Amino acid sequence: xWEETExxxxxxxxxxxxxxxxxxxxxxxxxxxxFSIGLVADSYPRSPLNVLEQxxxxxxxxxxxxxxxxxxxxxxxxxxxxxxTALGVAESEYSRVAMIGNNLERDILGAKSLGLLAILxxxxxxxxxxxxxxxxxxxxxxxxxxxxxxxxxxxxxPPV
Numbered sequence: 001x002w003e004e005t006e007x008x009x010x011x012x013x014x015x016x017x018x019x020x021x022x023x024x025x026x027x028x029x030x031x032x033x034x035f036s037i038g039l040v041a042d043s044y045p046r047s048p049l050n051v052l053e054q055x056x057x058x059x060x061x062x063x064x065x066x067x068x069x070x071x072x073x074x075x076x077x078x079x080x081x082x083x084x085t086a087l088g089v090a091e092s093e094y095s096r097v098a099m100i101g102n103n104l105e106r107d108i109l110g111a112k113s114l115g116l117l118a119i120l121x122x123x124x125x126x127x128x129x130x131x132x133x134x135x136x137x138x139x140x141x142x143x144x145x146x147x148x149x150x151x152x153x154x155x156x157x158p159p160v
Contacts, residue, residue, distance in 0.1 A: 001051050004126070014047035016054050020123055022145035024055050030152070031060040038083040039064040040099070042073045042106065062087055074103075075110030084114075098155070100148065103127055109136040117155070121148060 005018040031037060039061055041048045045068050052058040063086035067073040070082050080099070089097055098117040101107020104127070111118040112135055120138035122129045131137040142148045 001048065002123075004124075011044070013044045013050070015050050017051045019051075019055055020121070020145050022149070024057060026145055026149050026152075027057055027060055029149075036062050036087050038062055038087050039066075040074060040079055040083050040107075040110075041065070042067040042079075045069050074101075074106035075113060077110065077113055080110050080114055080116070098152070104129070104131055104136045104138070108138045112136065119148070119151065121145075 001017045002020050006014045007016045009015050045066050063083050065079050065082040070079045072078045094115045099111035100119045102121050108118045118138045120141045
């Protein structure tokens with residue numbers, strides 16, 4: 001979701017928002033290729049679901065761990081574990097799971113604490129992309145969905 005485009009109701013729930021260019025297409029492609037897709041979000045329960053429904057993507061997600069439902073926010077491991085458990089990912093497979101997020105302190109720190117592959121998407125300078133240390137240093141940083149798509153393809157391909 002492109003936070004700068006969020007429209008909220010009187011209670012603060014996001015009712016609609018635009019996605020980064022190419023995001024919907026990437027999600028559809030990954031799902032068609034057999035990837036499991038989960039959402040981990042710090043938000044009111046309906047906010048991310050409203051946006052996914054708006055773009056016709058909700059049915060492509062296998063699970064959603066939302067802070068107001070789970071009871072903890074990122075970077076707390078429990079919100080990530082909620083999604084991983086729902087996806088049926090064994091702890092021995094955590095390093096094969098990519099967490100794609102736009103926030104070093106929440107997304108990247110939380111992902112790294114569990115040994116997930118941490119990918120920072122940094123499309124603008126709204127948030128810092130300078131890690132405070134190894135615990136919030138992303139494994140990869142991309143600026144666009146196109147770069148993310150190329151990275152996923154490279155990571156999913158066996159070495160030559």
